[in-house]
Amino acid sequence: MGSSRKHSGICPEPDHEQGGCCIHIVECEMNNRGSTGAYLTWEKLGVAVSSSSGSADKNGYKSVLTDATGYAKPGEIVAIMGPSGCGKSTLLDSLAGMYYFKAYMTQEQVLTWTLTVKETVYYSAELQLPKSMPKSEKMERADKTIREMGLQNSMNTRIGGWGIKGLSGGQKRRLSICLELLTHPKLLLLDEPMSGLDSASSYYVMSRIVKLTQQYQMTVVTAIHQPSSQVFGLFNNLCLLSLGKTLYFGPTFAANQFFAVNGFPCPELQSPADHYLMTINTDFDEDTDIGNIPDEVIHVLAEAYKSSEVYMETQREIATLCAKEGELIEGRGGLQASFITQCMVLSARSFKNMYRDLGYYWLRLGIYIALGFALGTLFYEIGFEFDSISVSFMLKC
Numbered sequence: 001m002g003s004s005r006k007h008s009g010i011c012p013e014p015d016h017e018q019g020g021c022c023i024h025i026v027e028c029e030m031n032n033r034g035s036t037g038a039y040l041t042w043e044k045l046g047v048a049v050s051s052s053s054g055s056a057d058k059n060g061y062k063s064v065l066t067d068a069t070g071y072a073k074p075g076e077i078v079a080i081m082g083p084s085g086c087g088k089s090t091l092l093d094s095l096a097g098m099y100y101f102k103a104y105m106t107q108e109q110v111l112t113w114t115l116t117v118k119e120t121v122y123y124s125a126e127l128q129l130p131k132s133m134p135k136s137e138k139m140e141r142a143d144k145t146i147r148e149m150g151l152q153n154s155m156n157t158r159i160g161g162w163g164i165k166g167l168s169g170g171q172k173r174r175l176s177i178c179l180e181l182l183t184h185p186k187l188l189l190l191d192e193p194m195s196g197l198d199s200a201s202s203y204y205v206m207s208r209i210v211k212l213t214q215q216y217q218m219t220v221v222t223a224i225h226q227p228s229s230q231v232f233g234l235f236n237n238l239c240l241l242s243l244g245k246t247l248y249f250g251p252t253f254a255a256n257q258f259f260a261v262n263g264f265p266c267p268e269l270q271s272p273a274d275h276y277l278m279t280i281n282t283d284f285d286e287d288t289d290i291g292n293i294p295d296e297v298i299h300v301l302a303e304a305y306k307s308s309e310v311y312m313e314t315q316r317e318i319a320t321l322c323a324k325e326g327e328l329i330e331g332r333g334g335l336q337a338s339f340i341t342q343c344m345v346l347s348a349r350s351f352k353n354m355y356r357d358l359g360y361y362w363l364r365l366g367i368y369i370a371l372g373f374a375l376g377t378l379f380y381e382i383g384f385e386f387d388s389i390s391v392s393f394m395l396k397c
């Protein structure tokens, strides 16, 4: 590793229940090749929310994430998996809380439904890419990213929304990924990027993300629900959560052995990802057919993980990554569009959105014309005398 780095960290005061927690990120020059990469680590990360339910503690707080520990390195993808409600989004939100994070795709779609795919990506390219980059190059990058996400046949299709069918749910998801990948961010957080995609599309989209991750040495952390075996095989590290606890963080290929050693071997012909999720799901205690009580399984695995060699290795890796030192490589400024460009692009986008949106522009225009006409006719042929004004006004009212 070279010596240059960007560094930031959040290490709040140790909490009496959760212990100390720390999120740490360094951007280092890699292998002296001139390119840089972001190293992200999180240790003993806990999140509690105020709650009035029975599971809250005496202070009215419910723990939704406990002692989460892990790391992510350039050129690699960490997959966060676990049953619904286990804390995947909470972990990603906590990591995204770093002021330095570059790109975060949440579960909510934030797309302007009146624009086409091409317009959406072009506008985003103009706003996000460095002002030093020529416009032709920005458009070229936008076209390439659209093709990489397999949206080239829908370039001129409107996103669609209220009353207008446009892109499908999966296509919208791919478009959202496009917008995040445009800048080749050093750190990319994705929350359920595959939702709405069929298994083949999921594989193609994820393998393209892997390709870009390796090509641009991006650091990627993604929450994912139910990856197929092929998609699962693309991840470098796996973070398994249940009830807010980390049951496993380590190499994806080593998870099978961890489960087998602790009494939950993956049956032959079953997808490992499915097996892990079925084993640690606590939502359907009565219907479970694996013969174990889910809460006990979580306890056994959480304890086994903390005394495993994989956990020790994770701790060693985090210590190494946190110890990286160096200098600032580049300032954050200079990467965005200039103020003038931002004004022009946003005005053009807003104008297009307004005149294509029936409710937003045309309906309002109709209402204002009708209102103007009504107000105008109030004084029609009113006369010029004082009496005519008062009589006419009384009549009209």
Ligand SMILES: Nc1ncnc2c1ncn2[C@@H]1O[C@H](COP(=O)(O)OP(=O)(O)OP(=O)(O)O)[C@@H](O)[C@H]1O
Residues within 6 Å of the ligand: 049, 050, 064, 082, 083, 084, 085, 086, 087, 088, 089, 090, 091
């Ligand atoms: N701000 C909050 N206030 C109250 N409860 C919260 C808050 N944030 C998260 N939670 C609770 O924490 C738990 C974990 O939520 P989270 O969204 O992280 O789960 P998830 O694993 O991403 O679920 P899914 O896979 O269904 O999206 C849920 O029970 C949720 O209700």
